Amino acid sequence: MADIPDDSAALLQLLGTPGTGVFLDFDGTLVDLAPTPDGVRLEAGVIEALALLAERHGGALAVISGRPVTQIDAMLAPLVLPVAGVHGVERRGADGTFSVAATPDVSPVLARAQALAAMHPGLLVECKRGAVALHYRLAPELEQLCMQEMTAAVQACPGVVLLHGKMVLEAKPSATDKGGAIAAFMQETPFAGRRPVFAGDDTTDEAGFVFVQQAGGQGVKVGSGPSAATLRLASPRALRAALLAASVSPFKE
Numbered sequence: 001m002a003d004i005p006d007d008s009a010a011l012l013q014l015l016g017t018p019g020t021g022v023f024l025d026f027d028g029t030l031v032d033l034a035p036t037p038d039g040v041r042l043e044a045g046v047i048e049a050l051a052l053l054a055e056r057h058g059g060a061l062a063v064i065s066g067r068p069v070t071q072i073d074a075m076l077a078p079l080v081l082p083v084a085g086v087h088g089v090e091r092r093g094a095d096g097t098f099s100v101a102a103t104p105d106v107s108p109v110l111a112r113a114q115a116l117a118a119m120h121p122g123l124l125v126e127c128k129r130g131a132v133a134l135h136y137r138l139a140p141e142l143e144q145l146c147m148q149e150m151t152a153a154v155q156a157c158p159g160v161v162l163l164h165g166k167m168v169l170e171a172k173p174s175a176t177d178k179g180g181a182i183a184a185f186m187q188e189t190p191f192a193g194r195r196p197v198f199a200g201d202d203t204t205d206e207a208g209f210v211f212v213q214q215a216g217g218q219g220v221k222v223g224s225g226p227s228a229a230t231l232r233l234a235s236p237r238a239l240r241a242a243l244l245a246a247s248v249s250p251f252k253e
């Protein structure tokens, strides 16, 4: 990992600058990835740091995740943040308003993924609002088979695209993505008029990086791999360290 540039100082500066809007992915960004989605653990102090940072930025701190909003709430309790879930299908604004995008019918994809998982116990299927995720982290040798099946399933579903993440294939609506979710937040108080910063680790986050950079902000890629993001951190640990440091350092108001 020594070859990954460390832009912690640049991120710290952004997080300490008034007028920043902070957007954070969850898995692989705030928490380390685990063998199963249920297995992730939030490190001590992160919730407190997020609460402090949100307060400093006038509430302009949101989580932008592929998980449903309810799961993010459960992970961050008792903290309640603005959240976009299922890659932008679900969104709860800073004022508490919950909105859901229209979604295509993904039941044929779900049926096919479940049939495959029934034959291969290492596969895990997640059914979300308008999306289906097939995790093969516990059976990486099945990647090609999963790819074939999910590609075929998605081809039969108009308005659905296949996203290839870290050990996961996810069928999701083509009309919504993380860039759109951040854009929607940026239309609203307290995000409007701020300079957006978005940190994420996976394929689904690229749309978010592109949006924030077009809006005059910065994308922060966590970990290795090609990315449109202008800044880079080595790991979720490095991101957490930056958040913790930013939450206790004074603003240069």
Ligand SMILES: [Mg+2]
Pocket (backbone or CB within 6 Å): 025, 026, 027, 028, 029, 200, 201, 202
């Ligand atoms: Mg992630």
